[in-house]
Structure formats: structure tokens, C-alpha cells
Amino acid sequence: MKRPGLLPSLVAVNLLALLALVFLYPQWMISPGPLVKAHAPLADDCFACHQSWRGASSQRCMDCHRPADIGLRSTLGQPLAQTVGGKAKVGFHQQLVEDQCMACHTDHQGSRLSQLSSRSFSHELLQPATREQCAHCHSAPRDDLHRQMDAPCQQCHDAKAWKPAQFDHERHFVLDRDHQAPCSTCHLAKDFKRTTCYGCHEHTPQNIRREHEEEGIRQFERCVECHRDPREEPRKPGKGHGRKRDKDDD
Numbered sequence: 304m305k306r307p308g309l310l311p312s313l314v315a316v317n318l319l320a321l322l323a324l325v326f327l328y329p330q331w332m333i334s335p336g337p338l339v340k341a342h343a344p345l346a347d348d349c350f351a352c353h354q355s356w357r358g359a360s361s362q363r364c365m366d367c368h369r370p371a372d373i374g375l376r377s378t379l380g381q382p383l384a385q386t387v388g389g390k391a392k393v394g395f396h397q398q399l400v401e402d403q404c405m406a407c408h409t410d411h412q413g414s415r416l417s418q419l420s421s422r423s424f425s426h427e428l429l430q431p432a433t434r435e436q437c438a439h440c441h442s443a444p445r446d447d448l449h450r451q452m453d454a455p456c457q458q459c460h461d462a463k464a465w466k467p468a469q470f471d472h473e474r475h476f477v478l479d480r481d482h483q484a485p486c487s488t489c490h491l492a493k494d495f496k497r498t499t500c501y502g503c504h505e506h507t508p509q510n511i512r513r514e515h516e517e518e519g520i521r522q523f524e525r526c527v528e529c530h531r532d533p534r535e536e537p538r539k540p541g542k543g544h545g546r547k548r549d550k551d552d553d
Contacts, residue, residue: 336411352410364404370396393440398433426462434462451485454493470495477532500526 338346345351354360367378373396376382385392407424426434433439437456443449459470472478476498489498500506515521520529529537 339410339412342410359405361402361404364408365402368404370399370402373397395429395433395440398430399428400430401428403428429462451487454490454495458495475531476527477534479533482533498525498527500530 337343342352352359352363354363372380374383374392374394375385383392406428435455435457437460459468461469476482484503486495487493488502489500491497491499501508522528531538
């Protein structure tokens with residue numbers, strides 16, 4: 304009978320040696336990169352943050368970083384500055400749906416290739432009521448359109464991305480040269496889902512009702528259903544656009 308070859312034994316010994324090194328010196332064998340500066344003292348203690356075979360543990364993060372103190376106190380209990388660059392800090396960690404630190408954080412500064420798989424912050428991690436408080440974390444846009452607005456961001460934007468905005472004004476009413484008015488002229492009480500034309504046009508609900516009924520039109524609660532484009536003739540509900548007005552009509 305032939306004796307077992309020497310090669311399988313050497314392979315087995317090497318595999319056992321590698322396995323032992325992984326457990327004894329994981330920071331040398333499998334670390335994806337150096338730790339961030341604040342956690343550098345833990346470089347030789349992987350199990351301060353990791354569980355065997357399970358990866359990093361949020362519970363071990365919270366052993367040092369208590370969610371109620373994040374942004375308010377250091378891990379040593381010392382008060383932290385409440386402003387950054389003159390702006391008040393926002394403690395949104397206290398408003399998370401669940402304590403899942405690795406959903407946003409990675410403490411290893413690995414290569415760019417390894418960082419491509421890191422997850423960015425998702426607003427879905429926040430409590431629903433907190434998601435609506437955009438101004439607590441974000442500065443308001445100062446362009447001409449947003450400067451005159453004082454309404455909830457959610458009327459046009461969602462938490463998934465700032466662009467594209469969900470609202471296209473041209474689909475509902477064309478702002479031609481005669482309708483470049485402040486938003487509050489047509490949208491009262493900061494409600495951009497409702498409109499009124501009575502702020503400028505010399506109409507009253509009674510006169511409008513009488514004139515429309517004379518034309519056999521009885522459904523006219525929302526002007527923009529028929530008068531979507533000031534450059535065109537009014538259209539009937541459910542119909543296409545009317546003809547465009549000539550310059551002589553202006």
C-alpha cells in the first residue's frame with residue numbers, strides 16, 4: 304500500500320497556519336485598511352468592533368457611542384460644541400428607525416476600490432416625521448425660484464434625491480411673460496396644490512359662473528383645467544389644447 308503523499312500534508316499544515324494567523328493577527332491578515340484617526344488605538348483589537356464570523360456589530364459600536372449622546376457628548380461624557388462653522392449641529396442619530404451603524408459608517412480607510420461598495424446615507428433610516436424637517440440639516444436654496452417660497456420641500460422634492468423635482472409647472476400652467484408673479488399670488492396660504500386666479504383678474508366667482516353657464520360649461524372649479532396656457536385658446540375639459548393665439552390677439 305502506498306503511503307499518502309507529502310504534498311497534501313503540507314497543504315493542510317499551511318491552511319491551518321493561515322487560519323491560526325487570521326485569528327491571532329486579523330489586523331494584518333484581513334484588514335481592509337487602516338482605521339480612521341479617532342479609532343486608531345483599536346487597530347490591534349479587531350474584536351472591539353467585530354464579532355467572529357459576523358462582521359462589525361452595531362451593538363459594540365453603541366457600547367462606546369450611546370445614540371442618545373451622539374453629537375452632544377463624547378464617549379468620555381464630555382460636552383461637545385453645538386455649532387459647526389457658526390451653524391447649529393443637528394442630532395439626527397436620535398431619530399433613526401433602527402440602530403444600524405454600518406448602514407452609513409465604515410471605519411477602515413481602504414483603497415478606492417474597496418470604498419466603492421460603501422453605503423451612503425439614506426433618509427429612509429430616519430423616522431418619518433424627521434424626514435420632513437429638511438431645513439434642520441440642509442440649507443435652503445437661494446435661487447430666484449426658491450427664494451420666494453416658504454412651503455414644505457416635500458411638495459416638489461422627495462428624500463431619495465433632490466433632482467429631479469416631482470413638479471413641472473409647465474404641465475399645469477405655462478408662466479408666460481404676463482404671469483411672472485410671486486408664487487403667493489396664485490398659491491395662497493403656502494399651499495402649492497391649490498391655485499386661484501382671482502388675485503389679478505377682474506373676475507368674481509359669480510360672474511365666472513354666469514359667463515360659463517351661458518357657454519354651457521358647468522364644471523369650472525379649477526381655471527387651469529381649461530386655461531393651461533395663456534397663449535392658447537381655452538380648451539374643454541378632457542380635450543387637447545386650443546389654437547395658439549396670434550400676436551395681434553395680445
